Amino acid sequence: MKSDTKVTTLGRDPEANFGVVNPPVYHASTILFPSLEAYDAAQKIKTKNQMRYGRYGTPTTFALQDAIAELEGGYACFAVGSGAAAVLSVLMAFTKAGDHVLCVDSAYGPTRQACNTILKRYGVETTYYDPAIGAGIADLIRPNTTLCMMESPGSVTFEVQDVPAIAAACQARGVATAIDNTWATPLYFRPLEHGVDVSIMAATKYIVGHSDVMMGVISVRTQAIYDAVRPTVDTLAAPSGPDDQYLAMRGLRTMALRLKQHHQTGLTLARWFQAQPEVTRVMHPALPGDPSHSLWQRDFSGASGLFGFVMKPVARKALAALIDDLELFGLGASWGGFESLILPQDIRAGRTAAPWTDPGQIVRIHAGLEAPEDLIADLERGFARLRKAVAAG
Numbered sequence: 001m002k003s004d005t006k007v008t009t010l011g012r013d014p015e016a017n018f019g020v021v022n023p024p025v026y027h028a029s030t031i032l033f034p035s036l037e038a039y040d041a042a043q044k045i046k047t048k049n050q051m052r053y054g055r056y057g058t059p060t061t062f063a064l065q066d067a068i069a070e071l072e073g074g075y076a077c078f079a080v081g082s083g084a085a086a087v088l089s090v091l092m093a094f095t096k097a098g099d100h101v102l103c104v105d106s107a108y109g110p111t112r113q114a115c116n117t118i119l120k121r122y123g124v125e126t127t128y129y130d131p132a133i134g135a136g137i138a139d140l141i142r143p144n145t146t147l148c149m150m151e152s153p154g155s156v157t158f159e160v161q162d163v164p165a166i167a168a169a170c171q172a173r174g175v176a177t178a179i180d181n182t183w184a185t186p187l188y189f190r191p192l193e194h195g196v197d198v199s200i201m202a203a204t205k206y207i208v209g210h211s212d213v214m215m216g217v218i219s220v221r222t223q224a225i226y227d228a229v230r231p232t233v234d235t236l237a238a239p240s241g242p243d244d245q246y247l248a249m250r251g252l253r254t255m256a257l258r259l260k261q262h263h264q265t266g267l268t269l270a271r272w273f274q275a276q277p278e279v280t281r282v283m284h285p286a287l288p289g290d291p292s293h294s295l296w297q298r299d300f301s302g303a304s305g306l307f308g309f310v311m312k313p314v315a316r317k318a319l320a321a322l323i324d325d326l327e328l329f330g331l332g333a334s335w336g337g338f339e340s341l342i343l344p345q346d347i348r349a350g351r352t353a354a355p356w357t358d359p360g361q362i363v364r365i366h367a368g369l370e371a372p373e374d375l376i377a378d379l380e381r382g383f384a385r386l387r388k389a390v391a392a393g
């Protein structure tokens with residue numbers, strides 16, 4: 001089945017739910033057992049989708065987790081309370097004091113922060129690597145390296161990694177691999193099929209799709225990896241709630257349709273930015289000529305609506321003239337909802353393996369589901385205000 005079909009059918013079982021189309025919302029902490037024998041049996045069970053206690057999930061949770069695991073092509077999935085909780089759970093599941101982690105330099109800021117603070121406090125060392133490293137990752141693997149963390153394309157600067165090459169090099173040396181797949185979702189990139197062990201997404205973004213829920217999902221390739229990750233996820237106590245799981249499932253139903261529009265509008269806006277004299281560079285892997293374009297073309301089947309551009313250095317006041325009066329682009333964190341966003345960013349302090357030296361202003365755009373003509377008209381007015389502000393000094 002095509003993924004367009006899968007997102008509309010996965011996780012549903014009307015016959016088990018009085019004919020109701022969608023899986024119901026189960027609110028639960030305590031799960032009652034009819035006998036001591038049944039209770040004892042449930043404590044021993046280590047397979048997925050077992051009712052034991054609310055934190056370990058209910059049928060609402062299992063329906064969503066199974067749907068996402070199927071889309072990712074994995075054995076199982078865990079739905080937790082945020083994307084950041086998903087990342088931290090995976091970092092902690094594969095490390096102990098004395099271990100070494102490889103993390104891509106273009107990782108999501110809080111991923112880097114988790115390595116630099118929490119892992120460090122518990123005696124785990126992190127080496128950041130250039131997103132363009134590819135098979136060269138082998139040179140950075142040490143005897144105590146246990147995990148390689150990828151994110152493709154990278155946060156803010158959108159470098160696509162050579163995931164198959166990195167996964168193969170790590171697998172050859174017994175190093176587990178994980179990737180943040182939030183940008184592409186399994187509809188446009190399937191990391192587990194390239195040998196990656198764990199695929200993480202901030203479901204907060206495209207799965208939920210409506211800017212109203214925090215959630216993270218962790219999909220694992222095999223049962224052995226499931227067994228390795230599960231004790232940490234179960235104990236970190238960051239479960240997602242059933243109403244949020246219901247909303248995530250609702251978001252999933254339209255994700256294929258939404259992503260097609262985000263892809264198209266994102267490219268339309270990216271090309272518009274390329275034509276502006278103030279813009280020195282657009283960072284979007286689906287644009288021909290982008291340094292990541294050939295890898296994107298090889299491994300991905302689409303692009304989402306998030307990309308960035310660099311503009312000539314600009315005074316904060318002139319930048320405000322561009323941004324403050326935009327009607328359709330909101331100023332705020334997160335993305336993946338139905339609405340367009342704009343966010344100036346500064347990454348210079350957050351890159352160590354491949355230092356960022358461009359003095360220009362980085363701006364991140366999320367192309368929402370509004371008509372592209374209206375978005376461009378809004379941006380044209382914004383750039384006119386910018387030019388006026390620059391001319392006025």
Ligand SMILES: *Cc1c(COP(=O)(O)O)cnc(C)c1O
Pocket residue numbers: 081082083084085087108155180182183201202203204205214215216334
């Ligand atoms: C937003 C985001 C996260 C974190 O997800 P939250 O649900 O906000 O905690 C992780 N990775 C990437 C790439 C993100 O954009």
